[in-house]
Amino acid sequence: MSHLRPALVLVVLFTIVTGLAYPLAVTGIGQSLFPAEANGSLVTVNGRVVGSDLIGQNFTSDRYLWPRPSATTAPDPQDPSKAIDAPYNAAASGGSNLGPTSQKLAERLTASAEGWRAAKMPQPIPGDAITTSGSGLDPDVSPAYALAQVPRIAAARDVPEAAVRHVIDRLVEGRTFGFLGEPRVNVLKANQALDEIGP
Amino acid sequence: MTLNGWMQIGILFFVVLLTAIPLGAFMANVYAGKRNLLSPILYPIERSVYALAGVEPGREQGWRSYAMAMLAFNAAGLTLLYTILRLQGYLPLNPQGFSGVAPDLAFNTAVSFVTNTNWQAYGGETTMSHFSQMAGLTVQNFLSAATGLALAMALVRGFSRSRATTVGNFWVDMTRSVLYILLPLAFVTAVALIALGTPQTLQASVDATTLEGAKQTIALGPVASQVAIKQLGTNGGGFFNSNAAHPFENPSELTNFIQIWQMLVIAVAVVFVFGRLVGDRRQAWAIIAVIGILLITGVAVTYAAEAAGTPLLKSVGINLADGNMEGKEVRFGLALSALFAAVTTGLSCGAVNAMHASFTPLGGLVPMFLIQLGEILPGGVGSGLYGILIMAIIAVFVAGLMVGRTPEYLGKKIEAREVKMAMLAVLILPTAILGFSAIAVVIPEGLAGILNPGPHGLSEVLYAYSSATGNNGSAFAGLSANTPWYNTTLGFAMLLGRFAYIVPMLAIAGSLAAKTRVEASSGTFPTHGPLFIGLLTGVILILGGLQYFPALALGPIAEQVLMLAGKTF
Numbered sequence: 001m002s003h004l005r006p007a008l009v010l011v012v013l014f015t016i017v018t019g020l021a022y023p024l025a026v027t028g029i030g031q032s033l034f035p036a037e038a039n040g041s042l043v044t045v046n047g048r049v050v051g052s053d054l055i056g057q058n059f060t061s062d063r064y065l066w067p068r069p070s071a072t073t074a075p076d077p078q079d080p081s082k083a084i085d086a087p088y089n090a091a092a093s094g095g096s097n098l099g100p101t102s103q104k105l106a107e108r109l110t111a112s113a114e115g116w117r118a119a120k121m122p123q124p125i126p127g128d129a130i131t132t133s134g135s136g137l138d139p140d141v142s143p144a145y146a147l148a149q150v151p152r153i154a155a156a157r158d159v160p161e162a163a164v165r166h167v168i169d170r171l172v173e174g175r176t177f178g179f180l181g182e183p184r185v186n187v188l189k190a191n192q193a194l195d196e197i198g199p
Numbered sequence: 200m201t202l203n204g205w206m207q208i209g210i211l212f213f214v215v216l217l218t219a220i221p222l223g224a225f226m227a228n229v230y231a232g233k234r235n236l237l238s239p240i241l242y243p244i245e246r247s248v249y250a251l252a253g254v255e256p257g258r259e260q261g262w263r264s265y266a267m268a269m270l271a272f273n274a275a276g277l278t279l280l281y282t283i284l285r286l287q288g289y290l291p292l293n294p295q296g297f298s299g300v301a302p303d304l305a306f307n308t309a310v311s312f313v314t315n316t317n318w319q320a321y322g323g324e325t326t327m328s329h330f331s332q333m334a335g336l337t338v339q340n341f342l343s344a345a346t347g348l349a350l351a352m353a354l355v356r357g358f359s360r361s362r363a364t365t366v367g368n369f370w371v372d373m374t375r376s377v378l379y380i381l382l383p384l385a386f387v388t389a390v391a392l393i394a395l396g397t398p399q400t401l402q403a404s405v406d407a408t409t410l411e412g413a414k415q416t417i418a419l420g421p422v423a424s425q426v427a428i429k430q431l432g433t434n435g436g437g438f439f440n441s442n443a444a445h446p447f448e449n450p451s452e453l454t455n456f457i458q459i460w461q462m463l464v465i466a467v468a469v470v471f472v473f474g475r476l477v478g479d480r481r482q483a484w485a486i487i488a489v490i491g492i493l494l495i496t497g498v499a500v501t502y503a504a505e506a507a508g509t510p511l512l513k514s515v516g517i518n519l520a521d522g523n524m525e526g527k528e529v530r531f532g533l534a535l536s537a538l539f540a541a542v543t544t545g546l547s548c549g550a551v552n553a554m555h556a557s558f559t560p561l562g563g564l565v566p567m568f569l570i571q572l573g574e575i576l577p578g579g580v581g582s583g584l585y586g587i588l589i590m591a592i593i594a595v596f597v598a599g600l601m602v603g604r605t606p607e608y609l610g611k612k613i614e615a616r617e618v619k620m621a622m623l624a625v626l627i628l629p630t631a632i633l634g635f636s637a638i639a640v641v642i643p644e645g646l647a648g649i650l651n652p653g654p655h656g657l658s659e660v661l662y663a664y665s666s667a668t669g670n671n672g673s674a675f676a677g678l679s680a681n682t683p684w685y686n687t688t689l690g691f692a693m694l695l696g697r698f699a700y701i702v703p704m705l706a707i708a709g710s711l712a713a714k715t716r717v718e719a720s721s722g723t724f725p726t727h728g729p730l731f732i733g734l735l736t737g738v739i740l741i742l743g744g745l746q747y748f749p750a751l752a753l754g755p756i757a758e759q760v761l762m763l764a765g766k767t768f
Contacts, residue, residue, distance in 0.1 A: 003264075003271040006370050009252040011275040011342075014377060018341040019334035022382065023399075023424035026389045030399035030423060033390070038399045040419050040447065042407070049407045054396055054446040055417055057409050064411065068529070090417040091404060092325050093441035095526045095554035097677035099563075099655035100509045101758055103767040105525065113515035127512075127521020133528050134444030134554045140529040144518070179206050181452025182532035191410055 043188060051188050056139040058088040062156035065141070065149055065168075065190045068128050069112065071096035072136035088137060095134045121148050140184035143172045157199060167193045200506050204534030208498060211456060211538065212491070215463045222464060223471025223483075229379045230352050230372065230472065232256075241378050248374055259365035262709025265353055266702055268369035269346060273313055273698075276342055281309040283335040293328035294403035300326065307686035312336050314697035315343035315579055317429065317436030317549055317672035318663075318689060320681040324418035324439050329401060336436060337425050341385075344432030344465075345376035347581030350701055351469055354585045357708035358609045359476045361716040366708045380465065381431060388461060389427035395457075396450035397423040422447055430461035433579040435549030435672040443539070443552040444528055455535055455552060462548045466577040469584045477609050481727035486587055488732045490577045493739065494545045497565045497576070502537035504562035510765055526557030537562070544569040547579035549672025556651070556659065556675040560762055563675065564755035567662050570669040572743040573628060579670060585704050587735075591726070592621045592707070594738040598724050598731075607723055610716040617710060620703040627699045629746040631668040631692045636661045636750065644684035650677030653768030654761065658754035663689060668696035 030038035041053040051057050056067045072094055074086035086092075098105035112130035117123075126144035146168045154161040171190050175181050228235045234242075249256050260268065283290065284305040288298040300308065304320055311318045317340075323332065349372035356366045393399050398419050407415045422438045426448050429436050439445040449455055467487070474483025506522040513519055522533045531539070536553035543550050544566035555563055569576060575586040592608060596618050599606030606613040639645030639660050649656040659675040666673055667689040674680070680689065725731065 003268045006252040006254050006268070007271040007275040010248070010272065010370065010374070011279055013248060013251060014342060015279065015334055015338045018377065018382065018428075019338035022386065023333045023337060023421045026386065026393070026424040026427075027399050027401060027421055029390055030393040034393050037396050038393050038423075039402070040398045040400070040405060040417060041396055041450075042405060045410070049405060050410055051407045051415060052405075052417055054450050055415075056446070057415060058413065059409070059411060061411055088415065090415055092322055092418075093439050093445050094322070095441060095444070095557060095676070097554055097556040097650060097675070098525070099556055099651040099658075099675075099677065099758070100511065100523070100525075100559050101653055101655055101762050101767050102651050105557075106511055106767045109511065109515045109517075113517075117516070123516060124518040125516050127508075127518055127524040128529050130515070130517070131512075131523075131525040131527075133524075134526045134552065134557075135439075135441040135446060135528065137441075137446055138528050138530075139446050142521070142529055175203070176452050179203055179210070180456060181207075181530055181535065184529045188410075195410065 043192070045192070053186065053188060054139055055090050056088050056137045057188060059187065059191060062152055064194065065146060065153065065185070065187050067187045068138050068141060069130060069132045070136040071132040090137055093135045093137050095136060096132045119152070139186055139188065141187055143168070143183050143185055146185040146190065153194065157194070159197060163197050164194065167197060200502055201534070204502065207534050208538050211459055212495075215460055215467055218460070219464050219467035220471055222468040223475065226380060226468055227472045227475040229375050235379070237379055237383060245374060245378055249370070252370065254368070254370040256368060256371045259368050261364055262353070262366050262705045262712075265366055265369045266705045269350065269701070270698070272369070272373065273346065276339060277309050277313045280312060280335050280339055281305050283331055284308060287328050287331050290328065290330045292330035292333070292401065294401070295328065297326060297328050303683045303686040304681055307690045310690040310693050311672065312339035312434070312436060313343055314670050314693045315347055315432070315434055315547065315582065316667060316670040316693045316697070317434040318667055318674070318693065319436055319672070320686055320689070322440035323437055324420070329403070329420055332425055332438060333421055337428060340425070340428040340432045340434040340436065341377050341381050342373075344381055344434065344580045345373045347579050348376040348380070348469065349373045349581065350705065351581035351584040353705060354588055354708040355473050355476050357711035358611060359478070360712045362714070363712040366705070366712050381428065384431050385424070385428040388431065388457060389423045391457060392423040392427060392454055395454045397426060397454065398447055399423040419447070426458070427461070430458045430548065430550060431465060433462055433466060433546045433548040435543065437550060443550045444554065446528070449552055452530060452535065455531055455539070458550070459539055459542050462542055462546050462550070463577065465580045466546055466583045469581060470577060473584055479609070479727070482609060485727045485732050486591070489735045489739070490545075490575075490587070492732070492736055493572070494541060494576045497541040497545060497569050498538055501541050501558070501562045501565045502534060504559045505533050505537055507559070509559055509762060511767070523557070523559055523562070526554030528552065540566050541569060543673055544671060545576035547574035547582060547670045549666065551673050554676060555662070555673060556677045560755040560759035563658065564751060566673065567658070567665055567755065568743065568747065568751065570665045570671045571628070571632065571747045572739055573625070574669045574671060575739070582670065589621045589624055589704060589707070590739050591735055592617055593625065593742070594731070594735045595724065595726065597738060598734055604722065607717065608726060610719065611711050611714050612717065617707050620707045624700045624703040625742065627695055628668055631695045632661070632664045633746075633750060635664045635688050635692050639664070639684075639688070644682065648679040648682060648685055650679065651768065654754050654758040655768070658758065661750055661754050664692050667692040670696050
């Protein structure tokens with residue numbers, strides 16, 4: 001019984017210290033020193049929020065660079081107990097969780113690969129182009145996948161392929177310090193840059 | 200596999216070792232109550248905490264009293280967290296207007312965070328208010344880690360003391376863990392994570408209109424403060440559903456580097472604390488060597504398996520050089536995903552930056568097996584050290600049997616009582632993991648949760664109970680675990696894996712402390728050389744293999760064979 005008082009007092013005390021004081025102090029420092037990052041690295045165009053640098057978006061127009069497929073879902077408006085596909089739902093992240101022997105995964109990959117070939121995209125297919133990411137919100141694509149989309153974007157925008165390729169090449173982020181991470185292209189940044197070259 | 204991939208892995212391990220050594224020295228001072236760098240600021244706070252709680256810091260406890268204090272503290276924490284989750288709808292800081300968490304899910308989540316498991320049967324951004332995330336979950340991220348550290352110190356004192364009746368004071372060890380170690384490190388790393396892009400705001404979400412005119416709602420929140428401690432405390436419970444794969448929780452390779460470092464550094468430093476307190480640093484290096492051998496092997500197997508890809512990926516025409524990218528993020532690629540997976544399961548962290556369910560069968564076997572080995576490589580903060588010391592006791596016992604001498608470890612005779620208690624602790628894990636899994640795969644409530652049919656489905660269930668019992672918290676997340684059956688049984692598996700393991704461990708601490716420390720003689724088996732390293736590695740692998748190989752053969756190993764034969768389910 002002698003343990004009762006310290007147990008109760010310390011749980012309450014540490015709830016105040018680590019559960020309120022600590023996160024609120026971190027919030028205060030974050031908001032004052034790094035306001036852009038602390039609020040989600042938001043991107044604004046003409047004062048309107050168009051997304052976050054860090055969160056992928058589901059671009060589908062031929063004029064834009066497409067992201068990877070996404071496995072995120074949302075509740076079905078007809079029946080909220082069911083989930084429907086909602087790519088790049090940034091309010092409910094998640095991966096497909098399909099295993100390597102999943103029939104569903106095999107069917108999905110086969111269908112995507114057929115679409116890839118039908119669009120006369122270059123072979124082999126880059127590893128990230130038809131697989132879904134862990135978060136379903138991957139903001140990046142590999143340089144190979146980005147470059148494979150150059151002809152489609154150039155045709156849709158009626159600009160030379162070299163101009164589009166130049167944008168992509170410029171936006172390839174290399175490895176940090178030359179060895180850490182993987183080379184990649186941020187889809188939203190690329191699409192903003194593409195809008196600048198026209199039409 | 201690429202040279203660059205291995206370079207990333209190698210440099211990370213090197214930086215961890217480099218920083219864990221001074222951190223270990225600092226921690227040894229903290230637990231001994233000596234003045235340290237932070238004393239001028241924190242000592243007055245520490246003293247007032249004791250005064251408020253009615254704790255006499257100078258009064259030490261025997262192992263039974265220590266255990267009772269630990270259990271009382273965890274029971275109080277469990278009750279408070281359960282209450283917060285149930286009453287979430289009436290509490291402040293709930294901008295999304297979430298209602299209270301259902302009873303079975305609240306039980307599962309409360310147990311999960313108190314036991315340092317951080318298994319998540321819910322999606323953070325769709326279930327938890329900011330208040331629950333901060334004053335509920337973040338608090339237990341600190342306190343469950345502090346509990347683990349305190350317990351490790353109790354066992355270390357069992358070895359370092361001679362003819363003692365006490366093993367320390369739980370309240371003091373726990374308070375010092377929070378104030379001097381976890382809180383300062385969490386604070387600094389949280390700010391660093393914000394600078395690198397992790398959000399920290401009380402706003403719930405922001406609405407964006409994309410360049411194509413579509414609407415996107417982006418969930419936000421006090422992410423950095425929770426991520427920092429969930430990594431440092433090897434908790435692993437993410438702010439968002441997809442955990443450290445989410446680009447807000449883990450925006451770049453730099454945050455990924457910091458987060459893997461965070462997971463490892465305290466757990467490794469605790470081993471150095473052990474070396475200092477028993478007065479023989481070579482003993483710590485022997486343990487580090489065992490951990491290093493097994494962990495790097497785990498990283499290598501996962502990395503190789505993921506880089507090899509699958510026949511399915513090859514048949515649809517994916518570039519084989521890119522490996523298996525299903526469930527992985529472009530910014531991390533194969534090397535950093537494999538490294539994260541092995542570290543998070545060798546530790547009892549359970550944060551994930553890629554979906555283990557979509558790994559190749561062998562790539563997924565490694566994380567599961569690392570959990571089943573007992574979360575000792577290097578394990579959770581504190582819990583890993585007491586886990587591997589129990590293995591060391593079994594290893595010297597086996598060696599003693601071979602030569603017919605009473606085994607000794609660190610100058611303490613290991614006798615029947617210690618070995619019995621060690622076996623009792625070790626046997627909890629397979630009983631809960633295999634027992635619950637066996638039941639779940641024959642009853643409809645268990646089978647209903649499986650997403651992937653075939654052997655992968657068995658892996659999902661086996662992984663879930665391994666993760667819960669081992670207090671890891673990662674998942675083959677295809678399993679729909681938010682059901683009364685899984686919430687309840689996984690909750691009990693977590694409680695057994697944590698507390699049914701701790702009590703016999705503390706009994707060992709008590710009985711060792713009471714023994715006289717004998718000087719090493721020419722007949723003593725040295726426990727710092729390559730022979731002991733090999734023996735301990737062997738004991739860990741053989742014990743784990745004997746317990747789990749049959750189940751693994753039916754799950755991931757069968758799946759690997761069938762996958763190579765081109766079979767799908």
